[in-house]
Amino acid sequence: MLKNVCNCEFTNSLKLEADFGADPIWCSLCGWNLDIDEFPLKDNLTNDLFQWTEQYKKIPINEHNAIGQSLTEKVKEELGLEYRIIFITDK
Ligand SMILES: [Zn+2]
DSSP states (O other): OEESSSSSSEEOEEEEOOOTTSOSEEETTTOOBOOGGGSOOOHHHHHHHHHHHHTTTTSOHHHHHHHHHHHHHHHHHHHOTTOEEEEOOOO
16 A cells, blocks of 8 residues: 555555656556655566666557566566556557
8 A cells, every 4th residue: 555655645556557758657546657666566577667668659569568468467466465456558
């Protein structure tokens, strides 16, 4: 459960979505772009997430979505059941 990191008092509802110049994890309740340093993720997963956002619109959409889906599963594993994390497919 994250406290006071976005416009919500508490949130455990997150979404993974790439956008230019943004961190890849967002609050899915208020849409706030969260600081990835708030999360206890392993460095290599954090790096993979940043690499994925840097490639946004530079690789084919189906490839982008496949990587995003797989990263979402890894984030779920590392953050555990306390969080609800969804992946937003790019169209
Ligand atoms: Zn929020």
